[in-house]
Amino acid sequence: MGVFDSGVGGLTVVASLRSRLPALDLVYLGDTARLPYGTKSAATVARYTHRNISFLLDRGVDGIVVACNSASAMALDTLAVSVPVWGVIEPGAAAAAACSVSRVGVIATEATVRSQAYPRALHRLRPELDVRAQPCPLLVPLVEEGWLDDEVTDRVLRRYLEPLLLWGMDTLVLGCTHYPLLEPAVRRVVGPAVTLVDSAAAVSARVAEDLATSGAEVTGSAGGRLELLVTDDSPAFARLAERILDESVRLHWVDTVPATAALMESLS
Amino acid sequence: MGVFDSGVGGLTVVASLRSRLPALDLVYLGDTARLPYGTKSAATVARYTHRNISFLLDRGVDGIVVACNSASAMALDTLAVSVPVWGVIEPGAAAAAACSVSRVGVIATEATVRSQAYPRALHRLRPELDVRAQPCPLLVPLVEEGWLDDEVTDRVLRRYLEPLLLWGMDTLVLGCTHYPLLEPAVRRVVGPAVTLVDSAAAVSARVAEDLATSGAEVTGSAGGRLELLVTDDSPAFARLAERILDESVRLHWVDTVPATAALMESLS
Numbered sequence: 023m024g025v026f027d028s029g030v031g032g033l034t035v036v037a038s039l040r041s042r043l044p045a046l047d048l049v050y051l052g053d054t055a056r057l058p059y060g061t062k063s064a065a066t067v068a069r070y071t072h073r074n075i076s077f078l079l080d081r082g083v084d085g086i087v088v089a090c091n092s093a094s095a096m097a098l099d100t101l102a103v104s105v106p107v108w109g110v111i112e113p114g115a116a117a118a119a120a121c122s123v124s125r126v127g128v129i130a131t132e133a134t135v136r137s138q139a140y141p142r143a144l145h146r147l148r149p150e151l152d153v154r155a156q157p158c159p160l161l162v163p164l165v166e167e168g169w170l171d172d173e174v175t176d177r178v179l180r181r182y183l184e185p186l187l188l189w190g191m192d193t194l195v196l197g198c199t200h201y202p203l204l205e206p207a208v209r210r211v212v213g214p215a216v217t218l219v220d221s222a223a224a225v226s227a228r229v230a231e232d233l234a235t236s237g238a239e240v241t242g243s244a245g246g247r248l249e250l251l252v253t254d255d256s257p258a259f260a261r262l263a264e265r266i267l268d269e270s271v272r273l274h275w276v277d278t279v280p281a282t283a284a285l286m287e288s289l290s
Numbered sequence: 291m292g293v294f295d296s297g298v299g300g301l302t303v304v305a306s307l308r309s310r311l312p313a314l315d316l317v318y319l320g321d322t323a324r325l326p327y328g329t330k331s332a333a334t335v336a337r338y339t340h341r342n343i344s345f346l347l348d349r350g351v352d353g354i355v356v357a358c359n360s361a362s363a364m365a366l367d368t369l370a371v372s373v374p375v376w377g378v379i380e381p382g383a384a385a386a387a388a389c390s391v392s393r394v395g396v397i398a399t400e401a402t403v404r405s406q407a408y409p410r411a412l413h414r415l416r417p418e419l420d421v422r423a424q425p426c427p428l429l430v431p432l433v434e435e436g437w438l439d440d441e442v443t444d445r446v447l448r449r450y451l452e453p454l455l456l457w458g459m460d461t462l463v464l465g466c467t468h469y470p471l472l473e474p475a476v477r478r479v480v481g482p483a484v485t486l487v488d489s490a491a492a493v494s495a496r497v498a499e500d501l502a503t504s505g506a507e508v509t510g511s512a513g514g515r516l517e518l519l520v521t522d523d524s525p526a527f528a529r530l531a532e533r534i535l536d537e538s539v540r541l542h543w544v545d546t547v548p549a550t551a552a553l554m555e556s557l558s
Contacts, residue, residue, distance in 0.1 A: 054330070055324065055330065055334050056323065056324055061434070061524060061526055062322070062323065062522045062524050063522050063523055063524045065522075066323050066521075066522040066524075132524075132526060133524070159431060159434065159435050160428070160431050160432065160435055162431075163427060163428050163430075163431040164428065166329070166427065167427050167428055173445075174442060174445050174446055174449070177441075177442050177445070178442055181442070253334075254330045254331050254334040255331055256329060256330050256331045256334075256400075256401075258329055258400060279547070
């Protein structure tokens with residue numbers, strides 16, 4: 023199974039997949055040379071997404087999880103791929119639709135919010151739901167700085183979440199793979215009455231279910247290999263990866279640009 | 291003259307150049323599809339820098355200002371270019387060395403700090419100076435969010451600057467092209483006794499001086515053309531560009547990847 027994200031935040035999906043399916047072999051691709059996707063245009067995110075998928079297909083994966091919300095939101099509609107592809111939006115929306123009374127808040131990157139992917143997916147499932155989405159561009163940098171339990175982060179979250187709280191949301195979708203790391207901080211700000219939906223957990227549940235349905239169930243309580251590939255290997259990415267996976271990791275650098283590869287071959 | 295940065299932050303250099311040399315024609319390239327550079331590795335930043343310079347040379351510029359501190363810090367040593375190239379580090383360091391009593395603080399991205407470029411440049415000029423550099427990864431996102439006069443930003447700045455204040459810095463280098471937008475906030479935190487050095491202003495002064503010395507002085511009080519090119523044209527970049535230049539702007543999308551261009555041509 024291949025998993026990709028703009029950076030290492032998508033390892034929250036890997037962590038969740040490994041706890042559900044410990045015997046599943048995984049190839050993870052973090053496009054760290056081009057992160058973040060969440061501030062960029064749909065055309066650019068689509069180009070990067072198609073490139074990541076081609077790269078993973080060349081590696082022989084039999085399924086792909088698009089762990090990046092921005093890529094799932096902006097680039098999956100136009101895809102025809104020979105293996106199953108799971109995005110994070112649809113499972114996250116389904117989990118929220120299953121538990122909300124009437125008002126769903128969504129926090130996500132600017133690009134994901136602009137795409138309207140969550141409101142659309144929620145309304146396909148339950149047209150009567152009220153949905154409000156709030157872009158939160160500072161949360162990814164705060165997670166990457168490691169300020170997870172920090173009064174500055176709590177203040178930033180309060181700023182972003184107060185309009186949703188005043189509006190009366192009963193459910194909040196954490197619509198970015200970095201945000202599960204902020205779950206305790208989000209809980210401090212929203213209080214006990216709001217249901218939190220983690221899109222990373224939702225997609226890994228969906229993958230496990232679909233594999234079981236299709237007869238491709240992965241059994242075994244351990245032994246899945248995990249290969250971690252990144253397009254840029256700055257030390258900050260390794261630190262964040264270790265924090266998410268809670269183990270020491272080795273990131274391997276790869277180049278995903280096919281044109282460069284083609285040109286190199288033609289010159290060699 | 292060509293100017294490039296990882297994003298639109300380098301327009302602080304353009305604003306400063308235009309106020310000094312209003313008749314100078316400028317081509318600005320913001321590599322917004324790959325920003326930020328400041329969290330990425332030296333190898334990746336060098337690759338992007340060389341590509342940006344080739345692109346600007348193909349446009350026929352007669353000089354290049356590397357407005358990005360991370361690129362100036364990590365990628366200029368290895369360059370042989372047919373036109374004059376100015377980085378921001380050396381002029382910023384010279385301005386700080388000219389006014390510091392003994393202790394210079396530097397705030398910059400993680401990549402610029404890791405490169406040690408400011409301490410090296412300062413020690414070349416005045417070996418006896420004490421220099422401390424503080425990485426500030428949250429400042430660029432805060433500027434891009436537009437929280438310039440905001441208690442959250444003041445708190446973040448206090449967190450980053452307090453160790454430098456306790457140590458007794460007399461001069462502080464704003465070592466990132468986004469930071470001039472935070473100058474009032476930085477002043478609130480450091481008080482009146484610390485001299486602030488703006489690397490964007492320092493490089494534009496150096497360019498004006500060098501052009502005058504070489505006899506290529508640009509005279510005239512208006513009329514310089516400004517072309518704004520970006521590798522990704524998300525609306526957030528246009529908003530920030532307008533805030534920096536204080537005028538309405540049009541960003542034009544370009545692709546700087548030569549291999550893609552070559553491949554496209556070979557296919558067409």
